[in-house]
Each structure stands twice: as C-alpha cells, then as structure tokens.
Amino acid sequence: MLLTIILSCIGALFVLTILIYLYRPIYRPKYLDDLYDCHVIITGGSSGIGKELARQLLHEHGARVTILARNRERLEECRRDLTPNSSDRLLCLSVDISQSYEQVDKAVQQSIRHHLDKPVDILINNAAIFFARPFHQTKPEEFEEMMRINYLGSIYCTQACLPSMRRRGSGRIVLLSSQAGQLGVFGYTSYCSTKFALRGLAESLQMELARENIYITMVFPPDTDTPGFKEENKSKPRETQMINETSGVLTADVVAKKIIRATRQGSFTCSYGLNGALLTCLTCGAQPVTTISGIIGQSLFTNLLRLIMLRVINSFYKLKVGVISLLVFCYGSSNCSATPLVPGVMVACCEADLCNNANVNYQVPT
Amino acid sequence: RRDWMMNWQFNWFGWSFYLAIIACIFHLATAFFAGYQGMNKYLHDTFDYEKVNQEIDKRATLRDSALRNRTPPVERIDMWLEFSIAIIVLILLVLAYVLRPIYRPCCLPDLRDVHVVITGGSSGIGKELAKQFLDKHQARVTILARNQKRLDECRQELAPDNNERLVCLSVDVSGAYSAVQKAIEQACQYHGNRPVSILINNAGVFFARAFDETTPEEFEQMIRINYLGAVYCTKACLPYMRQLGSGRIVLVSSQAGQLGVFGYTSYCATKFALKGFAESLQMELARDNIYVTVAYPPDTDTPGLAQENISKPIETQLINETSGMLSAEEVAQKIITSTQKGSFSCWFGINGFLLESLTSGAQPITSTLELIAQTLTIGLARMIIVGLLNTFYGISKNKNLKKTK
Numbered sequence: 001m002l003l004t005i006i007l008s009c010i011g012a013l014f015v016l017t018i019l020i021y022l023y024r025p026i027y028r029p030k031y032l033d034d035l036y037d038c039h040v041i042i043t044g045g046s047s048g049i050g051k052e053l054a055r056q057l058l059h060e061h062g063a064r065v066t067i068l069a070r071n072r073e074r075l076e077e078c079r080r081d082l083t084p085n086s087s088d089r090l091l092c093l094s095v096d097i098s099q100s101y102e103q104v105d106k107a108v109q110q111s112i113r114h115h116l117d118k119p120v121d122i123l124i125n126n127a128a129i130f131f132a133r134p135f136h137q138t139k140p141e142e143f144e145e146m147m148r149i150n151y152l153g154s155i156y157c158t159q160a161c162l163p164s165m166r167r168r169g170s171g172r173i174v175l176l177s178s179q180a181g182q183l184g185v186f187g188y189t190s191y192c193s194t195k196f197a198l199r200g201l202a203e204s205l206q207m208e209l210a211r212e213n214i215y216i217t218m219v220f221p222p223d224t225d226t227p228g229f230k231e232e233n234k235s236k237p238r239e240t241q242m243i244n245e246t247s248g249v250l251t252a253d254v255v256a257k258k259i260i261r262a263t264r265q266g267s268f269t270c271s272y273g274l275n276g277a278l279l280t281c282l283t284c285g286a287q288p289v290t291t292i293s294g295i296i297g298q299s300l301f302t303n304l305l306r307l308i309m310l311r312v313i314n315s316f317y318k319l320k321v322g323v324i325s326l327l328v329f330c331y332g333s334s335n336c337s338a339t340p341l342v343p344g345v346m347v348a349c350c351e352a353d354l355c356n357n358a359n360v361n362y363q364v365p366t
Numbered sequence: 367r368r369d370w371m372m373n374w375q376f377n378w379f380g381w382s383f384y385l386a387i388i389a390c391i392f393h394l395a396t397a398f399f400a401g402y403q404g405m406n407k408y409l410h411d412t413f414d415y416e417k418v419n420q421e422i423d424k425r426a427t428l429r430d431s432a433l434r435n436r437t438p439p440v441e442r443i444d445m446w447l448e449f450s451i452a453i454i455v456l457i458l459l460v461l462a463y464v465l466r467p468i469y470r471p472c473c474l475p476d477l478r479d480v481h482v483v484i485t486g487g488s489s490g491i492g493k494e495l496a497k498q499f500l501d502k503h504q505a506r507v508t509i510l511a512r513n514q515k516r517l518d519e520c521r522q523e524l525a526p527d528n529n530e531r532l533v534c535l536s537v538d539v540s541g542a543y544s545a546v547q548k549a550i551e552q553a554c555q556y557h558g559n560r561p562v563s564i565l566i567n568n569a570g571v572f573f574a575r576a577f578d579e580t581t582p583e584e585f586e587q588m589i590r591i592n593y594l595g596a597v598y599c600t601k602a603c604l605p606y607m608r609q610l611g612s613g614r615i616v617l618v619s620s621q622a623g624q625l626g627v628f629g630y631t632s633y634c635a636t637k638f639a640l641k642g643f644a645e646s647l648q649m650e651l652a653r654d655n656i657y658v659t660v661a662y663p664p665d666t667d668t669p670g671l672a673q674e675n676i677s678k679p680i681e682t683q684l685i686n687e688t689s690g691m692l693s694a695e696e697v698a699q700k701i702i703t704s705t706q707k708g709s710f711s712c713w714f715g716i717n718g719f720l721l722e723s724l725t726s727g728a729q730p731i732t733s734t735l736e737l738i739a740q741t742l743t744i745g746l747a748r749m750i751i752v753g754l755l756n757t758f759y760g761i762s763k764n765k766n767l768k769k770t771k
Contacts, residue, residue: 184645
C-alpha cells in the first residue's frame with residue numbers, strides 16, 4: 001500500500017521532470033536592472049502613450065530618449081513639457097517614419113550621434129493612427145495609409161535600429177499592438193489587419209533574433225485615454241462603441257509603466273487586467289513563452305477560455321442583453337476599467353442586433 | 367438533411383476518436399467513484415473492527431429487508447454515478463445551447479452558372495480552383511492576374527474550345543482601386559450581368575529571406591499585393607454581393623499565417639493581416655448573408671513554390687520539412703468544399719487541424735462539431751506547439767554556430 005504510493009509519486013515526479021524539460025521556456029531574457037543612460041527610441045512619442053513612456057524613462061529611470069514624430073509643434077510642446085531645463089537627455093526629431101527608409105535611417109544615425117554614440121538599446125514602435133469605420137465607408141487610400149504608418153513604419157524603424165543593437169550585443173524591440181490586434185471587431189477592418197500584421201512580424205522576427213539576444217515584446221493595451229482616442233471617439237460607429245465598453249479605459253501612465261516593466265523582463269506579451277490576461281492566453285497561438293508558469297497556465301486554461309470567448313463573440317454579433325450575457329458583463333467589468341462595476345454596456349446595450357439589422361442602406365452600382 | 371450531412375467535417379476516424387476520449391473520461395469517472403468508495407471501505411475495514419461489524423449488521427438488515435420487499439437496495443455507488451452522469455449531460459446540453467454557432471451559412475450545393483472571381487488565377491492554386499469550378503461545377507469564372515502571357519496560356523489550357531464561361535482579365539490588383547473596380551464591372555457585364563457570388567483572393571507573392579536581407583521595398587511590395595490587393599478586390603465585389611443578397615469571400619492565407627517562422631518576416635505579417643481583416647469583416651458582414659472563409663494551405667506544389675525554393679534560407683527549409691507538401695488539386699478541392707459550407711477556416715491535414723484549433727483565438731464557428739473539436743484540442747495543441755517551437759528555435763540558433771565555425 002505504502003509502496004504503491006511511493007512508486008506512483010516517483011513516477012509522477014519523473015513524468016513531471018520530463019514535461020518540464022520538454023516544455024522549458026524557449027529563451028530566457030536577462031532582466032534589465034538599470035535603465036540609467038540606456039538609449040531609447042520612441043516613435044510617435046509626442047503625445048499619448050509615447051509621451052508617457054518618455055516621461056517615465058527620463059524622470060524615473062534616467063534614460064536617454066529620442067522621440068521621432070511628424071508634427072513639429074507637438075514635438076516642441078512635448079520637449080518643453082518633459083525637459084523644461086533643456087536637458088540633452090531628450091532629443092526630438094521630426095521625421096515621417098512611413099515615407100522612406102532612408103529618412104528613418106538618417107534620423108536614427110543622428111540620434112545615436114547626439115547621445116554620445118550610444119547604440120540603441122530599446123526601440124518602442126508606438127507610432128500609429130487609428131479610427132473605427134465600417135468597411136464600406138473606409139476609402140482604399142485610408143487602408144493604404146494605415147498600413148503604411150502602423151506596419152511599414154515599424155518595419156523601417158526596426159531595420160534601422162537592428163545594426164546598432166547587434167553591435168551592442170543585446171536589445172529590446174517593443175511593438176505596440178492593441179486588444180484589437182488579438183480579435184477582430186466591428187468597424188476595425190483596417191486597424192485590426194495592421195495590428196495582426198505586427199504580430200506576425202513579431203513571431204517570425206523573434207525566431208530570427210533569438211540567437212542574437214534581442215527580444216521582442218508585444219503590448220496589447222485596451223482603450224487608453226489619449227488625444228488619439230478622443231479623436232477616434234468622434235466618428236466611432238455605435239456597434240464598436242458598445243463592444244469596446246466591455247473592456248474599460250486605462251490611463252496612459254498605467255499603460256506606460258507596464259510596458260517598461262515588460263520590456264525589462266523581455267517577456268513576449270504585455271497585457272492589462274484580467275480581460276487582457278485571458279485574451280492573451282486564449283490567442284497565444286504559437287507564441288513563444290518565457291516562463292514555465294506561462295506554459296502551464298496556457299495549456300490548462302485555453303480550452304475553457306475558448307468556450308467563454310465564443311459566448312462573448314456571440315454577444316458581439318447579436319448585442320442583445322440576456323441572462324447568459326450576464327457572464328459577459330461580469331467578465332467585462334475587470335479591475336482595470338475606470339467605469340463603474342455595472343458596466344455601461346448594460347445600460348447602453350439595447351436591442352441592436354447585428355445579424356438582423358435591416359436599417360442600413362447600401363449604394364448599389366447601377 | 368443534405369445540409370447536415372455536408373456539415374460533417376470529420377471522417378469517421380476522427381469522430382470515433384473523440385467518442386473514445388469521451389467514453390474514457392466517463393469510464394475513469396466511474397472507476398474513480400467506485401474505487402474511492404472501495405478504498406474508503408478498505409481503509410475503514412482494515413483498521414476498525416467495530417465498523418466492520420456494524421457494516422455486516424447493516425448489510426444483513428438490508429438483505430432481510432430486500433428479501434422481504436423484493437426490491438433491490440440502492441447502493442451509494444449507483445446513486446453517485448447516475449447523479450454525476452446527469453449533471454454532466456445537463457452541463458453539456460446547456461453549453462451546446464449557449465455556444466451554438468453564431469451563424470449558420472446555408473450550403474451552396476449547386477454552383478452551376480455561379481459567378482466566381484479568382485485573383486492570381488493564372489497559375490498554382492488559383493488555376494486549379496478555376497479548373498475545378500469550370501469542369502466539375504460548371505460555374506462562370508473570371509480570372510484576374512498581371513501577366514498577360516500566363517493568362518493566355520491559362521485560357522488555352524482551361525477553355526480550349528473557347529468556352530464562354532471563362533474570362534481572363536489582366537489587371538494589377540494592388541495598383542489602383544479604380545482599375546480593380548473597372549475590371550470587376552467588365553467581368554460582370556461579360557457574364558451576362560451576373561453579380562459576383564464568390565470571390566477568391568488568391569493573388570499573393572512569397573519568398574523566404576532573413577529580415578536584414580529583405581529590402582524595405584520588398585516589404586512594401588509584399589504587403590501591397592498580398593493584403594491591399596485582397597482589400598481592393600473585396601471592396602469592389604461587395605456591392606454586387608449585396609445586390610445578390612448572399613456571397614462568399616475566400617482569403618487564401620497560409621500556415622505561415624498561423625505561426626511565425628524564420629525567414630518569413632514579410633510574408634507572415636501579410637498573412638496575419640488577412641486573418642485580422644477576415645475576423646473584423648465577418649462581424650460586419652454577418653447580417654448581409656456574406657460569409658468569409660480563410661484557407662490555410664501548407665506548402666503546395668506550385669510554380670511559386672519552386673521559385674521560392676531557389677533562395678530559401680537553410681533554417682526555413684529545415685523547418686518547412688516538418689509539415690508535408692500537398693498538391694494543388696487537393697488544396698483547391700478542400701477550398702471549394704469549405705466555401706460551399708461557408709465555414710470560417712479551411713485547414714489541411716492533422717497538422718492543419720491542430721494549428722487551427724490552437725490559433726482559433728476569437729474566431730467564429732459555424733458548426734457544433736468544430737466547437738467540440740477545438741475545445742478538446744486546444745490545451746494539448748498548445749503543449750505540442752511549445753515543444754515544436756523549441757525545436758524551431760534550436761534550429762535557428764544552431765545554424766549560427768555552424769556558420770561562425
């Protein structure tokens with residue numbers, strides 16, 4: 001009796017050791033303890049999340065920051081705001097990262113020279129535009145513009161910074177995606193594609209860069225309280241608004257703080273709140289993991305999460321309030337939201353039914 | 367009844383596999399309960415003689431009462447078993463109702479005279495699709511491609527007797543939206559003013575190259591052709607599908623659109639973009655009876671693949687050898703079947719099935735069978751893919767050592 005218990009324990013331990021060996025994390029990035037004097041390049045850093053990141057890196061960590069953005073006035077304002085005493089730790093360059101690779105390359109070289117020839121340590125690809133519009137109302141030029149800025153801009157910046165990261169022998173690349181980059185939502189046909197594209201880029205690029213000690217982090221923030229968000233809200237379709245209200249709105253400094261922490265850890269994903277963690281676990285797909293707890297969590301919970309997600313998607317397609325939808329609302333009111341515990345969806349959500357909406361007229365070519 | 371039969375996405379082997387798993391789980395549950403009770407009794411009986419005597423007395427009284435009443439006594443084990451089975455069945459029924467498919471596309475069994483537009487249809491998978499649509503289903507096919515010479519060859523091969531069911535138009539789908547719109551309009555007029563029913567976005571370029579060796583222009587070209595081309599074509603065809611009241615849009619992605627692989631930085635990004643596009647587009651089009659299908663073929667034996675193999679990095683080659691190669695006819699046949707059914711994703715082989723349930727994420731489903739299959743397989747698939755990723759990363763790290771030697 002006792003013998004069988006002992007034997008089964010030993011057997012279980014043996015199986016567990018084999019499993020832990022087979023499913024060991026694919027790579028273990030070193031934790032970046034000290035960010036003092038690290039050279040960080042932030043694109044789109046003149047407002048919103050990028051500006052918060054620059055502020056925290058400059059003031060809390062004493063890093064050297066380069067901000068790349070298009071609008072000169074906003075850059076000047078940002079410079080005055082972040083370094084009132086004109087410190088040379090901050091460099092603001094005006095460049096359109098989506099135009100051509102040569103411009104980006106020149107800007108990166110200039111910033112390296114300015115910061116005392118320090119190669120780039122961390123690149124944060126934050127520059128992006130976003131708006132929500134139904135597919136038939138989005139013009140073809142808007143599709144192209146969004147893909148250029150969100151996706152090609154990140155490609156150019158990454159290609160420009162990689163040689164100096166290789167010279168240094170280590171580096172971190174951060175790609176700002178969004179929760180719309182994990183699931184497709186009504187009204188975000190152009191935006192979701194660009195954020196999914198960033199994910200494909202990150203997964204394959206990480207496989208190429210793993211041997212060079214350069215690690216990629218993908219960030220999936222929900223709606224964040226920034227000027228861009230306010231701009232987007234002016235023309236958002238009602239369905240998108242209702243769907244977005246199931247996850248809350250975060251402030252930019254909370255988002256920025258978590259990004260910096262995840263970059264230092266080198267983890268592949270960075271998500272916010274319970275909603276974000278579950279969504280990342282569900283859509284983990286073939287992503288690399290850097291911790292054993294990550295693997296165990298994902299293998300155990302993804303099944304259940306798929307069921308829950310199907311119910312959530314059902315409600316997005318139908319947008320009806322029902323008894324089972326209570327699950328969605330409880331799921332949606334996580335601790336990361338600034339909205340009250342009974343989410344606005346319950347109040348705002350009326351009988352709009354996406355599957356049977358007969359109120360929309362479409363132009364048919366004659 | 368025919369709809370129900372065509373929704374059967376598994377062969378008998380897969381179905382019996384899953385039934386066997388469920389039967390095993392039930393067996394284990396009952397064995398556990400029985401064993402638990404037995405273990406309890408054994409422990410108590412070994413160390414507690416008082417209890418043993420009481421048990422004997424209890425059984426004696428039970429037996430006497432049974433003999434008197436002639437009704438079988440209800441053992442605790444049976445009650446637990448029935449109770450747990452009832453609970454499980456109840457939970458399953460509730461789940462099946464709550465998680466019923468969001469939309470059920472009606473199957474299109476008869477494709478005769480249906481207007482199909484295939485982009486990039488002059489070679490490879492597109493040509494096979496056109497061939498099957500023309501020969502097997504007697505549909506009306508429009509092929510859009512760039513190279514006029516290949517279009518002519520294709521026309522010779524597919525419609526040798528100057529069949530009027532096929533029209534080949536030369537247009538660059540990634541060029542200007544107005545050109546695409548004009549081409550679609552021309553095609554509809556040619557086919558007797560029939561609006562587009564099925565659009566297959568197959569046009570794509572692919573090559574495998576390390577990130578630093580890919581020029582920025584190549585990134586731009588690839589995203590233009592693979593992604594913007596599909597967007598422009600979809601935008602041009604949608605008004606016709608709305609006019610018709612139904613439609614199918616197929617986006618040909620790739621297994622590289624489900625996981626990122628060494629050497630495919632540009633290609634993976636474009637195929638992932640197609641997936642994001644499909645998910646959000648489907649949410650908008652669900653009320654219009656237009657269904658989006660994304661196909662994930664593995665390496666397919668086409669001229670494009672032969673071209674790619676010339677300059678593929680060694681790491682990518684080693685990684686691609688883990689999944690096999692299919693012929694273009696199999697791929698085309700499966701794509702046509704999925705389009706007829708209207709299912710959201712089209713996968714190929716057991717590899718494809720595992721990848722699809724792994725990366726299903728927040729995708730919609732169109733049949734309960736898909737739901738069961740995905741839910742049971744995801745956890746296992748995640749563990750398998752982590753092991754596989756370890757191998758891939760090992761390959762990509764290893765070659766570096768060899769080069770530096």
